[in-house]
Amino acid sequence: MAKLGLMLDISSSEDGNIEGGQGAGGHIFERNIGSSSLSISCEINTDGLNIIKEDLHVARDGIRDTKTGDIIVSISPDDFEMVEKLGIGASGHVYKALHKPSGEYMAIKSINVFDQAKRRQLVNDLKSLYKNQCPFLVKFYGAYYEEGYVKIALELMELGSLGGIIKMINKNKSMIPKVPEEVIASIAQQTLNGLAYLHLCDKSVHRDIKPDNILINKNGEVKLTDFGIAKILDESLDLCKTWVGTAHYMSPERMSGEKYSFPGDIWALGIILIEMAIGEYPYPFSANYIEMLNYIKTTDTVSLMREEFSEEFTDFLLKCLEKDPEQRGTALELCMHPWIFENAMKDTPDMQEWADELYTNWKK
Numbered sequence: 001m002a003k004l005g006l007m008l009d010i011s012s013s014e015d016g017n018i019e020g021g022q023g024a025g026g027h028i029f030e031r032n033i034g035s036s037s038l039s040i041s042c043e044i045n046t047d048g049l050n051i052i053k054e055d056l057h058v059a060r061d062g063i064r065d066t067k068t069g070d071i072i073v074s075i076s077p078d079d080f081e082m083v084e085k086l087g088i089g090a091s092g093h094v095y096k097a098l099h100k101p102s103g104e105y106m107a108i109k110s111i112n113v114f115d116q117a118k119r120r121q122l123v124n125d126l127k128s129l130y131k132n133q134c135p136f137l138v139k140f141y142g143a144y145y146e147e148g149y150v151k152i153a154l155e156l157m158e159l160g161s162l163g164g165i166i167k168m169i170n171k172n173k174s175m176i177p178k179v180p181e182e183v184i185a186s187i188a189q190q191t192l193n194g195l196a197y198l199h200l201c202d203k204s205v206h207r208d209i210k211p212d213n214i215l216i217n218k219n220g221e222v223k224l225t226d227f228g229i230a231k232i233l234d235e236s237l238d239l240c241k242t243w244v245g246t247a248h249y250m251s252p253e254r255m256s257g258e259k260y261s262f263p264g265d266i267w268a269l270g271i272i273l274i275e276m277a278i279g280e281y282p283y284p285f286s287a288n289y290i291e292m293l294n295y296i297k298t299t300d301t302v303s304l305m306r307e308e309f310s311e312e313f314t315d316f317l318l319k320c321l322e323k324d325p326e327q328r329g330t331a332l333e334l335c336m337h338p339w340i341f342e343n344a345m346k347d348t349p350d351m352q353e354w355a356d357e358l359y360t361n362w363k364k
Contacts, residue, residue: 042119048145049113051123058126058145073142075153080108086160092118092149096156099141106141109152113145122150125226129154134201136194138215138225154225158218159358162187162272163211168358170279178279179354181313185343186351187214188273188316189335190222195269196331198224199262209268210249211275220355247292248281253325255293263325266334270320274304277313297323312339 043050048059050066057064062074080097083105087094092111099106111122129140129152139155159165169178179187191214198204206213206224213226247255251267254260274282282304283295301321305314316339319329334340 042113042123044113044148049150051126054123054126056126058143058150060145062142062144063126075142076144077146077151080106080153082108097153099153105156107154107156109154111150111152112148113150114148122152125152126150134194134197135221136190136197136223138223155223156217157215157223157225159216159355161212162214162216162276165216165358166211166276166279179276180350181277181310182343182346182350183354184273184276184313185340186220187216187222187276188269189340189344191224191269192331192335192340194222194224195262195265196335199265199331205260205262206265208246209265209272210246211272214272216355218355218359220351247289248283248285251325252293252296252323255289255296260325262330263328266320266328266331267325270317273320274317277309278306310339312337312342315339 041052043052048057050057055066056072057066061071061076063072064070065072079099079101081100083096083098085093085095086107092109095108095110097106097108098104111118111125113119113122126143133140138157141153141155143150143152145151166178191209195206195209198206208226209224213224215223215225217223249268249271251260251264254264271282283292283299286292286295301318301323304321305317309317316334316337319334319337322328329337
């Protein structure tokens with residue numbers, strides 16, 4: 001019986017138009033994105049999704065190497081019992097599910113492969129998740145195909161995102177600081193460990209460090225997510241749609257359209273740490289790009305500091321928020337900063353106790 005297929009090609013050119021045509025595998029759709037050289041081809045068949053340039057096939061029974069035919073990751077919908085919907089992420093719906101063979105709970109990200117933007121995110125997501133295995137990045141267990149959706153099985157982070165946590169604790173107006181400084185130091189240290197891995201081992205920039213992409217589990221472990229799909233923000237014609245919630249954490253050089261690299265991730269971390277400490281975004285909040293850029297470029301960083309911050313915390317933040325990216329601290333340097341080092345040496349269960357209390361309140 002002939003195989004029914006739909007070929008989808010995402011390539012680049014100057015005009016950014018969508019073009020369609022007939023190809024050997026079915027209909028061909030081209031999504032031209034600016035002047036970049038990115039090209040991703042996928043073929044959707046009745047039995048799954050072929051990621052052609054990566055020689056991967058995502059089927060009902062897991063991920064297969066199309067060159068050798070070997071199963072790389074064996075996982076299927078029969079392995080899971082969906083428990084509840086957790087929310088909507090950058091690329092699709094996320095569910096809590098019981099992995100029946102192991103008895104462990106996992107997070108299942110469900111991505112519609114017929115949605116062009118999400119399909120591009122999916123390809124980058126799978127590539128990055130598959131190759132990046134680090135204790136400070138969310139763990140990838142596998143992926144499978146089911147009825148037009150690719151389901152990605154990820155480590156369940158019970159407390160969710162830092163963004164959600166900040167919103168929750170902000171309801172308690174009596175909490176000052178919003179997050180204890182010792183806890184902020186632990187979150188900073190673990191986030192820096194993840195960034196150090198990406199910057200030094202993977203030679204990649206996260207590009208989308210924000211509270212929603214920093215996840216915490218019930219044990220107080222902090223991990224980065226969406227480190228594979230963030231690159232798309234720079235290549236997409238829809239970049240303007242990402243200003244609210246993302247651009248507010250962008251570095252001055254990036255917002256100005258200048259070349260940026262690893263220091264951009266460090267700037268974002270500094271802003272997030274202040275937000276945790278005071279319970280709100282430190283600059284005047286605006287959905288207008290020009291206004292936001294003006295606030296960030298003209299505001300004296302020292303003015304963002306508060307009296308209740310320790311001297312070490314203030315010094316750490318100033319190193320994160322240097323306007324000149326060349327003068328900004330690196331992930332490795334900041335891991336050895338006295339504020340991080342001294343808090344790491346304390347024999348106290350601050351992070352674990354904080355996570356326990358939050359998790360208890362979360363379940364109520």
